[in-house]
Amino acid sequence: MRILEFFGSSAVRVALAFVLVTTVATTAVFGLVYLRIGEANEARNRVILETEAAKSVDRSVEELKGAFEVRLTNDLRRIDYAALFDSNRKVMFGNIDALPPIPVDGKAHYVATMHVPGSDNRIEPVIFVARQRPDGNIMVLGRSLLETLAFRRTVQSALLAGLAPMLLLALAIGAYFARRSSRRLTAIHDTIARIMKGDTDLRLPVGARHDPIAQISRDVNLMLDEIGRLLVQLKGVGDNIAHDLRSPLAVVHAQLERGLESSSDEQLRTVARQALAHIDKAMLTVAALLRLADVEYSPTSRNFQSIDLSAICADLFEFYEPLAESKSIKMTLETKSPVQIQGDGDLMREAVSNLIGNAIKFTPENGSVSIAVFRENGLPVVRVRDSGIGVEPAERDKIFQRFYRTSSGHRVPGSGLGLSITAAIANLHELDLRFNDNNPGAVFEMVGRRR
């Protein structure tokens, strides 16, 4: 299993391919050398022999005999053949016993198995030239190719001797890299397995190298960081949801218990009504959560149309004016000209409604709320300013978090999700939701994002 896995790994396959390529390349070089050595040597010998044979034709038999003797005596390497045969093909002198089986045409011919004279059964390849002399005799010159053959053999054995260790070396190098990368992959694999089992703080080993594996590991680690951050956030949200739902549920539980123990129907009815109100509150929270998820995960540009922020604010101003009046809050609207953006009218109304609703909610009687819509440096701005309780400096980072309610705002009913939904809607429209201090009070504004 382990071995199969080892050979199945891509690194090992690469190593094997490397070995194969090296072997083929080396063998090809050696093979070429091997062939070229033989060919060149043979071709040279052929020319020399043919020329010598041609030149010797004019010499007398005596001269020839002397020349042969000198030649054969000087031939310490025993590579020369020279002999003269009479017209009956009997040897007259020289070191060849019998006429080789070649045509007598003055051209060089290859004889693969020549019996070496003076030996018992040694055989060697020889190139012979046989040429008819004017006196009818046949002169034969030859040169052994044994040296070439030996050289070839040397090359051959060198190839074999060299190839084996080289193969081993290539295999070893391949195996080393395969093992190294497989060890890293195994480490990564094991880490991922542990992370999946819940060890979410673990990170993939990166190492000091800058190779693709390290790069991918780094990317995965960044992704894990981001997921981890989201997990923490999610856990916080989950805790908040649980808390926000538990309080009304606990109250409902207590109320219903009390109701069941009560003696009169009227009392039960009262209790049931109170319980219902609390359940409604819980449902409001659930609905707001769904709404938030809906806005946050909806694809952008949905069915966006050209919408006028001024008109939307004017509409909502009219809608909220009676509420402001009922709290003796002075509400003003500042819109000069249409401010067109691409967007979803329903969503934008919801976002602005949340801002105005909040402003009125957190502004005490006789305060003021002002709404302004305009363009600043070409960017659309919706600003809602109030003279309310404002936001404590320590809480300013948190107000955009889900479920966050300011310590002073805790007594005001609400899901705590309004600003989150507004921020999500603003984001969908490429607007930034910002908070500023109004001394006293708060300024919330949605400002177009510069591209």
Place this chain on the structure above:
Amino acid sequence: MNKAEARVQTIVLVEDEPAMMDEIKGELESKGYLVRPASIAQAADAARVGDAAMMIMDRIVFGEDSIVTLEALRKEGVKVPVLVISALSSVDEKVKGLKAGGDDYLTKPFAMVELSARVEAMLRRLDDVRTTKLRVGDLEMDLIEKTVHRASNRIELLPREFRLLEYFLRHPGRVITRAMLLQEVWQYHFSLETNVVDVHISNLRKKIDTKGTPSLIVNIRGAGFMLNANP
């Protein structure tokens, strides 16, 4: 009891969640309707032969999207009012449901009183006739002149107050939820965490009510409001 209410109206209900089915059935039967559970196909058949006063359809029933069938029914010219209920809450889904021919769209979770209020409003819509005057007791609204009189006294209303009152006058004796008012009078398709609607109602009351008599618009606890049909 008027004539429309004397006849028992059948509501065909397409819902695959047993608990939800029981709740809706119980709520509507307590209001005097006959509720007939049905599959999508059965509902379509009932609608074709005119057996249903209205239909309530869950969007996804046993993995099937009911608005596909609804779309087909509308193409055939079947006009039965349909209330689409769904856990799919996005605005896009809502638009899709209404475009397919739904007359109203409710997102789960919803309160049962919200459901029955909408059902009553939808069934009521059928009885709408092209009237030019709406009247409850001594309160009269002229839709052409855009005037309102109470016992021959002219009442001046802002345009939005006029439309608010008009909606109540078109649904006398019916429970009307805040969400319905937001949707129908202001065309706002979101929920509010403030009591703006109550303030609007109370302003309207101040204008139309006469001193010493009970208000024409009564609060229905845990549900919304109702225009007293027989003051």
